[in-house]
Amino acid sequence: MGHGPRTSEKRMKKDKETKREEADVYVAKTPEDIEDDKMKEEVLENTPERIVSVFVTKVPYTFTEKTFANLFVKYKKFVYKTRAFLFKNGVCKGFGFVDVIDKENANRIIREMNGLEVEGEDGPHQLVLELSEKLAYVKQTKCFVCGKTGHTKSNCPEVVEAQKKDKENIQNLKKQIDAKDKNDSKKKKSAVTVKTGKN
Numbered sequence: 001m002g003h004g005p006r007t008s009e010k011r012m013k014k015d016k017e018t019k020r021e022e023a024d025v026y027v028a029k030t031p032e033d034i035e036d037d038k039m040k041e042e043v044l045e046n047t048p049e050r051i052v053s054v055f056v057t058k059v060p061y062t063f064t065e066k067t068f069a070n071l072f073v074k075y076k077k078f079v080y081k082t083r084a085f086l087f088k089n090g091v092c093k094g095f096g097f098v099d100v101i102d103k104e105n106a107n108r109i110i111r112e113m114n115g116l117e118v119e120g121e122d123g124p125h126q127l128v129l130e131l132s133e134k135l136a137y138v139k140q141t142k143c144f145v146c147g148k149t150g151h152t153k154s155n156c157p158e159v160v161e162a163q164k165k166d167k168e169n170i171q172n173l174k175k176q177i178d179a180k181d182k183n184d185s186k187k188k189k190s191a192v193t194v195k196t197g198k199n
Helices: 003-027 031-045 065-070 103-113 134-140 157-198
Strands: 052-057 079-086 092-100 117-120 123-126 128-131
Touching (some): 065 079, 092 103, 103 128
Antiparallel strands (some): 052 092, 052 128
16 A cells, blocks of 8 residues: 555656656757757748759768758758758768759759868868759650650559559459358358258
8 A cells, every 4th residue: 555655656767857858858949949840830931843963972971961051051041942862870871852842943053062072081072963863864865665755654544543543453352262261161160060060
């Protein structure tokens, strides 16, 4: 009996500590972070349908998402998103993308930052920036399934249609198997009743 209240008291203290730690985590936003969030919301409201990506290479392997993003802090009014590509262990793969709201500003970033020297653990690195041709590539290439332009294999209407048919065929096969199983179980039941009836 005396053991129960002590346990619940310890639990309450533990819960209070946990709540306090969580509160500290939530309060940790700085005024700069809040300002950045507001700017990003403004950018999102004014973002066109197509965003231009700038491909950045020669990024030091010691860079994190944050250090990569900090390179483009002075362009934050028209940078939609930055993405440094990392391995599972957190080491940078040496490249990343900067999504910019229009081509004009993307070209400005390339002009101003191409060849910029940044320090890494293994010495200085000169960044190489270029427009990503991903969107143009999708428009110009032909789908190797149907030969038409404007889409890739995964979005090809013929592939989508074939996948639908496959799905329907699988469902029909399942129905046939279920019907056969029901017939087999009925036959077994009738065979059992016939055997028991003879005895």
